[in-house]
Every structure is written in C-alpha cells, then in structure tokens.
Amino acid sequence: MTGHDHQHDSSLSPTELRVKALESLLTEKGLVDPAALDILIETYENKVGPRNGARVVARAWTDPDYKKRLLEDGSSAIAELGYTGRQGEDMVVLENTPSVHNLVVCTLCSCYPWPVLGLPPVWYKAAPYRSRAVIDPRGVMAEFGLVLDDDVEVRVWDSTAELRYLVLPERPAGTDGMSEEALAELVTRDSMIGTGLALQPK
Amino acid sequence: MPVLQADKVTETLRRGGSARVDADVPARFAPGDRVVTRNINPLGHTRLPRYARGRQGVIDRDHGVFIFPDTHANTGDPKPQHCYSVLFTARELWGADASPRDKIYIDLWDDHLDPADG
Incomplete structure (x- = not known):
C-alpha cells in the first residue's frame, strides 16, 4: 500500500465513520x-439475546406438553414465555433427533429470530455462510x-419468507434430573441455529 | 411515516408486525403436492432464489396467507397468497454428487410454483 501518507485524526473504521x-x-433531518x-x-445489546431461546429449549426439554405446543405453533408457545415481537411474529x-439435524440460513439477506436469539452474529450475515450453507451444509458445520x-x-x-426458524437441539445425555435453569446453561446460540449441539454437562 | 419516538420503542418492538394476512385466499397446493418452481429472472425483488428456479420439489407445509414480497416490493401490491415450505432434495438442486439424504426447505409463494406433471 502506497500513496496514503496523510494522518487521520480518528481511530474509527470507514464503516463506523459512514454510520x-x-x-x-x-x-x-428529523427522521430518527x-x-x-x-x-x-x-x-x-443487553435485553434480548440467545438466553431467551435457551429458556424456550430448556422448557421444551422438561415439559412434554410445552414441547408439543412449541412444535405445533412456535409463535404462541414462545409467547407463553414472554418472547414476542419484531422478527419473531411467525415462528x-x-x-433435532438422532436421525435428523436442522440448519437455518437466510441466503437472500440475514433473516433471524430476534426475540429468541437477539441480533445475528456477523458470520450468519456474511456471504460465505449464506452461500455455502445450502450447497455444502456438512462442510460448513x-x-x-x-x-x-x-x-x-x-x-x-x-x-x-417471513417465517423465522429456531432449532430445538437434542437434550444431551447425562442430564436427567437437572433443573430447567441448569439445562438452559447448556443451550448455545449455535445449537439453536444448527451450527452446533447443546453442551455436555460438566 | 411517523418518526419512532423513544417512549414507543419497547412497545413497538414487542408488538412487531406480521406479514401474515387475514384474507380468504384459496391455496393452490396442499402438503405432499409435487411442484416445479418457475424459471423467472426479474430485474426487481424476488424471494425465489436463483439456485432453486426451474426445480422440482414437494410442498412440506402450508404456512398460511402472507403478503407477496415480489409484487409488494416492486409496485406496492400486497397480492396476498399462500406461502409454503417447499422441500427439495440436495440432488435436485446440486446434482448427483450431493448427499442422497440431505434436503433443502425454501419458503415460497403460490406465484413461484406450478404443479409438477407426472
């Protein structure tokens, strides 16, 4: 790199400056x-994130009736725990089962279920994940x-479309008798996108 | 369009805004129906991904009636219609080297689909 010898008096990146x-x-202009x-x-940043989704998953692992409702009508079962709203209207x-593994992507942009997972990670919005998840899901995983x-x-x-998808990961072995709160700690963001599994208990 | 004020943010986010439409529009397809996606290449917005045009799939589930973004984004016409999860085998989309087990589910609307013959 040559020809860029003047000093910028800012440590902000070009994207930060543009924003x-x-x-x-x-x-x-009074628009915001x-x-x-x-x-x-x-x-x-602080209120809505993947801990919400983890509570949904832990409830489904411990309450068979809730799990049934969750799989039949995701939006209303998730709303039972208070998670509703923008980008989660139609869930x-x-x-996931021993024979089926689900993986979620938005090849067209970055659609993501905000009320249960928060805002998407950078890689979820990036072209490599979006283009490869559909053609080489096993390689991506x-x-x-x-x-x-x-x-x-x-x-x-x-x-x-306007449907938003949440993966219900398999409950790890060796977690019998664990409380719903302790189980929620095993549920990672990636396990609810499909790029990971729930954690094993320590 | 009114500017979102600070005291309305939490309620606005909590309420959201579904693209689902309470309209009595008949479904052209039912779960299990074999369909073929249209080979369309519009200059404007479409939700039919390029990698799935002209491909055979099966209706997996009917999500109900939604605004159709292809027309809504281009002309403002909501043209409400059924939206489905359509199942494609990995081999249908990617050829014989793809996994024989894997599937891709894509959400598509009536206007993206035709019945597959035979």
Whole structure:
C-alpha cells in the first residue's frame, strides 16, 4: 500500500465513520430520534439475546406438553414465555433427533429470530455462510466443529419468507434430573441455529 | 411515516408486525403436492432464489396467507397468497454428487410454483 501518507485524526473504521455520518444526517433531518436509537441499541445489546431461546429449549426439554405446543405453533408457545415481537411474529421450531439435524440460513439477506436469539452474529450475515450453507451444509458445520454421521439427514431451512426458524437441539445425555435453569446453561446460540449441539454437562 | 419516538420503542418492538394476512385466499397446493418452481429472472425483488428456479420439489407445509414480497416490493401490491415450505432434495438442486439424504426447505409463494406433471 502506497500513496496514503496523510494522518487521520480518528481511530474509527470507514464503516463506523459512514454510520456516524448517516446517523447525523438522519437526526438533522428529523427522521430518527437519537433517544429512540439509544433504546433500540440498549435493547438488543443487553435485553434480548440467545438466553431467551435457551429458556424456550430448556422448557421444551422438561415439559412434554410445552414441547408439543412449541412444535405445533412456535409463535404462541414462545409467547407463553414472554418472547414476542419484531422478527419473531411467525415462528417455526425444528426438532433435532438422532436421525435428523436442522440448519437455518437466510441466503437472500440475514433473516433471524430476534426475540429468541437477539441480533445475528456477523458470520450468519456474511456471504460465505449464506452461500455455502445450502450447497455444502456438512462442510460448513464441520468448520464449526460439528461432524455428523452420513446416515443423519441434514435439513437446511432457507428463510426466504417471513417465517423465522429456531432449532430445538437434542437434550444431551447425562442430564436427567437437572433443573430447567441448569439445562438452559447448556443451550448455545449455535445449537439453536444448527451450527452446533447443546453442551455436555460438566 | 411517523418518526419512532423513544417512549414507543419497547412497545413497538414487542408488538412487531406480521406479514401474515387475514384474507380468504384459496391455496393452490396442499402438503405432499409435487411442484416445479418457475424459471423467472426479474430485474426487481424476488424471494425465489436463483439456485432453486426451474426445480422440482414437494410442498412440506402450508404456512398460511402472507403478503407477496415480489409484487409488494416492486409496485406496492400486497397480492396476498399462500406461502409454503417447499422441500427439495440436495440432488435436485446440486446434482448427483450431493448427499442422497440431505434436503433443502425454501419458503415460497403460490406465484413461484406450478404443479409438477407426472
């Protein structure tokens, strides 16, 4: 790299600078309320995230009636635990079993079930995951450390519509008698996208 | 469009806004029906991914009636219609080298699909 010898007096990245410029413009034109923006950011940084989904999964592992409702009508069963709203209006829950493993992607953009998982990780929104999850799901999962037997059927769900998908991972062996709260600690974000499994108990 | 005010953020997020439409639109397909996706290549918005055009699949489940984004995004016409999960085998989409077991489920609308003959 040559020809870029002047000093910038800012440590912000080009993307951060662009976002700041857009925010200033939108605020000056009266199109966004900066206080509303702060609450939006605070909500998804600190209040809404994958611990919500983990509670849904742990409830399904411990309550067969709840699991039945969850698989039949994801939106209303998830709403029973108070998780509703934007990007979770129409939820579908996919059950992993010893013979079926589900993986969720949005090849067209970055659709993701916000009320149960929060905002998507960077890799979920990136072109490599989006393009490869549908053509080489086993290769993608292997890069996450998840290698499935050939006789397990992989089902990839491309979120091309307004349905939002949550994977119900298998309950790990050796967790009999664990409380719902302790079980929720085993449920990772990736296990609810399908790029991982629930953790083994320590 | 009104500007979202700070005191309305939490309620607005909690309420959300479904694209589901309470309209009595008949479904063209039922679970188990064999379908073929249209080979369309519009310049504007479409939810039919390029990798699944002109391919044979099976209706897995009917999600109900939703706004149709292909027209809604381009002209504002919501054109409500049924949206389905359509099952494609990995081999139908990717050829003989793909896993014989794996499946891809894509959410598609009536206007993306035709009955598959035979």
